[in-house]
Amino acid sequence: RVELKIDGALVSEPYIDMTLGVMAQFGVEVVTPADGVYRVQPACYHSNNYQIEPDASAASYFFGLAAVTGGEVTVEGLNRWSLQGDIRFVECLQQMGCEVIYRDDGITVKGRPLKGITIDMNDISDTAQTLAAVAPFAEGPTSIQNVGHMRFKETDRIHALVTELSRLGLKVEETTDSLTIHPGPMQSAVIETYNDHRMAMSFALIGVRSPGVTISNPQCTEKTYPRFFEDLARLCATPA
Numbered sequence: 001r002v003e004l005k006i007d008g009a010l011v012s013e014p015y016i017d018m019t020l021g022v023m024a025q026f027g028v029e030v031v032t033p034a035d036g037v038y039r040v041q042p043a044c045y046h047s048n049n050y051q052i053e054p055d056a057s058a059a060s061y062f063f064g065l066a067a068v069t070g071g072e073v074t075v076e077g078l079n080r081w082s083l084q085g086d087i088r089f090v091e092c093l094q095q096m097g098c099e100v101i102y103r104d105d106g107i108t109v110k111g112r113p114l115k116g117i118t119i120d121m122n123d124i125s126d127t128a129q130t131l132a133a134v135a136p137f138a139e140g141p142t143s144i145q146n147v148g149h150m151r152f153k154e155t156d157r158i159h160a161l162v163t164e165l166s167r168l169g170l171k172v173e174e175t176t177d178s179l180t181i182h183p184g185p186m187q188s189a190v191i192e193t194y195n196d197h198r199m200a201m202s203f204a205l206i207g208v209r210s211p212g213v214t215i216s217n218p219q220c221t222e223k224t225y226p227r228f229f230e231d232l233a234r235l236c237a238t239p240a
Contacts, residue, residue, distance in 0.1 A: 001039065001040065001041065001042055002039075002040040003037065003038070003039045004037070004038045004039075005036060005037050006036035006037075007036075010036060011122055011123075011125070011149045012085070012122070012123060012124075012126075013085070014084065014085020014086070014123050014124065015085065017083070018083040020038075021083045022083070023045075025048055025050060026046060026047075026050075027045055027048075028040065028044075028045055029043065053077060053078060053082055054077040055084075055224075055225075056085075056089070057084075057126045058201075058224065058228075059075040059078060059086075060126075060127040061201045061204070061205060062231075062232075062235065063075070063089060063109040063130075064093070064130045064131070064133060064202075065208065065236075066098065066109040066110060066111045067111050067134045068137050068205050068206070068208060068209050069111055069208060069209065070111035070112070071110075071111050072108060072109070072110045072111070073108070073235070075106060075107055076106040077106065078106060078107050079103065079105070079107065080107075085123050086124050086126055087107070090107060092117070092119055092124075092127075092131055093109055093134070095117045096115055096117055097112045097113055097114050097115050098111055113139070114134065114137055114138035115138055115139050115140055116135065116140035116141045116142040116143075117142055118142070118143040118145065119142075119143070120145050121144050121145070122146040122147060122149075125149065126198065128144050128150060128157070129157060129198045130201075130205070132161050132165065132179070132181055133203060133206050134205065135183065136165070136168075136170055136181060136183050136184070136186060136210075137183065137209060138183055140183070141180050141181060141182045141183070142181050143178060143179070143181075144178060144179055144181075145178040146177055146178065147178065147179075153198075155194035155195070155199070157198070157199070158174060158177075158179055159174070160196065161179055162179055164189075164191050165181060168187060168189050169185060169186050169187040169189075170186060186206070186210045187212070188211070188212025188213065188214075189212070189213060189214070191203045191214065191215050191216060193215060193216055193217050193220050195217060197220050197221045197223045197224050197225065199220075200215050200217070200218050200220050200221050200228075201221055201225065203215055204228075204232060208232075208236060
């Protein structure tokens with residue numbers, strides 16, 4: 001029997017839940033007798049048919065695209081019962097004013113006038129940069145909170161967001177575990193990606209709406225989504 005104990009605060013917990021859910025579908029049970037304790041029961045994996053869901057983190061950029069353009073985007077293969085915590089990104093957009101339609105075989109986001117929100121993104125921090133790219137187009141500030149662990153990703157993502165949003169002329173406030181983005185007019189800028197795929201994909205959304213945005217080192221998206229800019233261009237060229 002294997003027992004894991006998490007020391008300190010647990011972040012991005014949906015990734016653990018997703019792992020346990022997949023393990024259960026292949027015959028291995030994990031019990032949690034106390035907070036932060038995971039006990040893997042003795043068992044052997046068995047064969048099973050398993051359909052891999054589309055990547056909800058990657059889908060966030062296209063949901064965000066609908067939000068910033070006022071358009072409509074449907075991602076097939078995802079639904080509200082997804083094992084992926086990042087599917088909750090659409091709830092953030094819904095709080096900002098977007099219309100979200102759930103179906104068994106897909107999720108649709110329709111862009112609507114946006115308002116700023118205050119949101120705890122501890123569990124879904126991989127989509128925090130996407131929300132930060134939507135925030136400049138809202139009415140009122142947006143505060144993304146409880147994401148201090150973002151400082152230890154591919155780059156210090158909080159500081160990177162503050163630096164690059166400020167480069168566009170926006171007012172951005174930073175604490176150890178949060179940032180607040182104030183909407184305003186934006187200027188042309190070359191955006192540094194810090195070799196972080198999520199910086200490149202997020203700021204591309206701003207570039208769709210704000211002319212003069214250039215993404216430095218766009219090739220960094222090859223880590224997770226090599227065709228991102230091709231798919232983004234294709235979607236932007238599709239008539240409404």
